[in-house]
Amino acid sequence: MSLETRNPVGSAKRVGAVAAPASAPGWYQRRRTREAMLIACFLLPSLAIFLLYRILPLAWNAVLSFEFWSPLKAARFAGLDNYAEMFFEDDVFWQALTNTLIFIMASPVAILLALAVALAVNSDLKGAAIYRTIIFLSYPLMSVAVGIVWRWLYDERGGFINFVLRGTGLITDPIPFLQSFGWALPSVILADIWQVIGFYMIILLTGLQSIPQHLYEAARIDGAPASARFLRITLPMLRPSLFLCAVIGILNSFTAFDLVYVMTGGGPAHATELLVTHIYNMGFGETRFDYAAALTVVQFALLVILTFLANRAVGGNAGSVESA
Amino acid sequence: MQRRRDLLKIAAGVAATSFLPKTIYAQTGTKKLSLLTWNIIDMEPLFKQWFATFQAQNPGVEIEWLDKKGPELPAFYQTQLAAGTPPDIVDIQGGLGLEWGGQGALLDLTPMLEKEPEVRARFNPEYLANWVFEGKNYLIPFYVSKSLLFYNKPMFKAAGIEYAPKSLDDILSYAKAVSGADRTGFLTLNFDWLYWPLFRMQGVDLLTADLKKPTFNTQAGIETADKLAKATGDGSINKISWTGRWVEPNGAFAAGNVGMMHAHSSAYFFVKTQGSWITPETIGIAEVPGFWSTPNSHGWAISKGAKNPELAWAFLKFVTEKTQAMQFARGRTLTTANGEVDKEFLAELDKNDPTAAAVLRTQIEHTDKLTGNWRLSDDSSVKNIVWAEMQNIFLGRRDAKTALAEAEKKVERELRRA
Structure with a gap:
């Protein structure tokens, strides 16, 4: 009988197999080389694509952020000028950064709502499968379509939300949701939560269903109340799923371009401007690709920091594979 | 070993084939004209008709036409500029023409207009002047509105x-x-x-x-x-x-x-x-x-990086000629800033749709009072x-x-x- 172990790159070797003959090192070495080459051949296409479409643009973007460049002019070294402008002169950058952080902070609300929904549809609720489908339905919709629908829902004069609020006597004057500086961002965030909640729910539901039932049975036998079972079993066991939702939430906040673009265009007066829409406006609206590159570097750094913090918040080992 | 040789032969064959089209073009003298328009795909039959006529007048010309929706065109065009492959001709709306002209993306059409005063004379001078940056005319009117x-x-x-x-x-x-x-x-x-x-x-x-x-x-x-x-x-x-x-x-x-x-x-x-x-x-x-x-007009421009600027200019002259401009005005119910065309078309429209005619008449009047575009890059x-x-x-x-x-x-x- 032989045991099989796996080295980090996944190639297998047998332990306890018959010892190799004296000439074996040469043969073994050749085999190892051939295996390595084969692995490299398999990896090469994806690595090449990754390098070409991810690493190179990222590196070029970083270089561009230290230059004055447009598609029509030769590049000149700019030093930290673009960054200085961003931090000390560009009010819109600070507004966009604040809005992006607010957007991110709304993710936990969405995750909590999704968790509540996931717990509900994971229970013995009658018609749970139907509710699950209905809630998930919002996710595959195109963000542009979601934006248009919500824009009409929020309309000050003919919008359904104002119609209901006025009809029920909750308000007398209609609320200009997307025209108001105070309401615009929360309104966009609400539309975003509505769209993404179904996706979070599915992730959390999968997490809930993978929790071994015997843990709950044991807790029940020990007399643990429902709240203790939730806090001591469900939540810890859901940690990887919650981490995934948090990361998706962060990414979603950084890339909620289409929804903002369709609903408000970043307005009024940058009240709903996110870093991503600011980058787009600078690059394609004002043909300032160099400055847009500097903004992108800051956004990227922020994304890495937040993902790192999210990872730390769930114990620092999210995404790792448990070995048997 | 034989297999490896076969593979090498195939690879060499594929590489050689990729160079063929250029050779063919060089031998046949085919010229390619690329055209980028802005949200006008509904006029496809008319454009196809124009292309056929232009190709009949200019044998060996191949036309590649791409139409982009409103918000997509600026980003697309700038991407093409960055890649060094801008379309020969581009249809630009609003003040963007001045901005791109000022930044060096577009070809100065002034020498062509000076050389061919009859082409310049086609257009309402104020609409034409609306696309002048530092004395250089970067666009000619395609269709206009204000x-x-x-x-x-x-x-x-x-x-x-x-x-x-x-x-x-x-x-x-x-x-x-x-x-x-x-x-x-x-x-x-x-x-x-x-x-x-x-x-x-x-x-x-x-x-x-x-x-x-x-x-x-x-x-x-x-x-x-x-x-x-x-x-x-x-x-x-x-x-x-x-x-x-x-x-x-x-x-x-x-x-x-x-x-x-x-x-x-x-x-x-x-x-x-x-x-x-x-x-x-x-x-x-x-x-x-x-x-x-x-004004919120559309104008034709030629990219500075156009591969065939003369051919592009010939095409612009062709599409702004009376026949083509009239076809377009009728097809889209609009004014073109081609003085002769607009006059005739509005007279025609007065009989068929007087309200539309009244709306469009405002577009060619008081054109000395255009505001909202500044000649800034x-x-x-x-x-x-x-x-x-x-x-x-x-x-x-x-x-x-x-x-x-x-x-x-x-x-x-x-x-x-x-």
Whole structure:
């Protein structure tokens, strides 16, 4: 009988197999080389694509952020000028950064709502499968379509939300949701939560269903109340799923371009401007690709920091594979 | 070993084949002309017909046509510029032509226009001059439009108003008179600086004639902004004026509960299809007080990086000729800035659709009072700065004095940076 172990790159070797003959090192070495080459051949296409479409643009973007460049002019070294402008002169950058952080902070609300929904549809609720489908339905919709629908829902004069609020006597004057500086961002965030909640729910539901039932049975036998079972079993066991939702939430906040673009265009007066829409406006609206590159570097750094913090918040080992 | 050789042979064959098309073109003398247009795919049959005629006149020319929707074209074109493969010909809307021309993306058409004065003579000189940056003409008109005032006659009648407004104060008092409950008095489109005639009619301009300093932060500028903000606050002006783009403001006017709408001619054809109340008897058409208007025209340009600039110029001459321009005017019901074509087409339209003719007639009148485009290579940056502060004023976040002072400071900084 032989045991099989796996080295980090996944190639297998047998332990306890018959010892190799004296000439074996040469043969073994050749085999190892051939295996390595084969692995490299398999990896090469994806690595090449990754390098070409991810690493190179990222590196070029970083270089561009230290230059004055447009598609029509030769590049000149700019030093930290673009960054200085961003931090000390560009009010819109600070507004966009604040809005992006607010957007991110709304993710936990969405995750909590999704968790509540996931717990509900994971229970013995009658018609749970139907509710699950209905809630998930919002996710595959195109963000542009979601934006248009919500824009009409929020309309000050003919919008359904104002119609209901006025009809029920909750308000007398209609609320200009997307025209108001105070309401615009929360309104966009609400539309975003509505769209993404179904996706979070599915992730959390999968997490809930993978929790071994015997843990709950044991807790029940020990007399643990429902709240203790939730806090001591469900939540810890859901940690990887919650981490995934948090990361998706962060990414979603950084890339909620289409929804903002369709609903408000970043307005009024940058009240709903996110870093991503600011980058787009600078690059394609004002043909300032160099400055847009500097903004992108800051956004990227922020994304890495937040993902790192999210990872730390769930114990620092999210995404790792448990070995048997 | 044999297998490896076979593989090498195949690879060499594939590599060699990839060079073939160039050789074929070189041998046959085929020239390729690439054309990028802006949201005009509905005219495909006409374009195909034009291509066939042009190809018959210029044997061996291959035309590659790409049409992009509204927000997609600028980003697409700039990507092509960055890649060094811009289309030979591009259709550009609004002030972007000046900006891209100023940044060096477009070919100066002045020498061609000077060499062929009969081509220059086709066009309304003011529309043509609207695309001049530092003495260089970068575009020629394809189809043109500028802002005007539409009003709801029944709403005016109910409020006892008999005439179109003659001043900004008229606009605002009429707006107040017709508004109430779910009705608002006035709406303006704001994109591409279409709201600017409201300031220009009050004698407010954005920059000095030499484009070096801002000039909007004056008493008149503050008063105008204040008036518009107050009217927005009391519901006389619909807030969508300052936040909507195309569908919402036009949809609101088409719904029949907005007294006036300041928009360009294309808006008429949009609202007509949506508003059942719109008939020749119910819709009023007028110039805004002072006859100021913001153009939102489409022009043809040739990219500086065009591979066949002469051929591109030949194509532009061809599509702006009377026959083609007339076909296009009829197909799309618009004005082309080709003087002869517009005159004949409007005479034709007077018989078939007098209201449309009245709308389009405003597009070729008072063209000496076009405003809203400045000959700046950073036009968008300046406009974005001012627009953000204008929104702050109109929607009640800041008072006009503070906001315009802030905008002035930022515009000065931007002009220095550029």
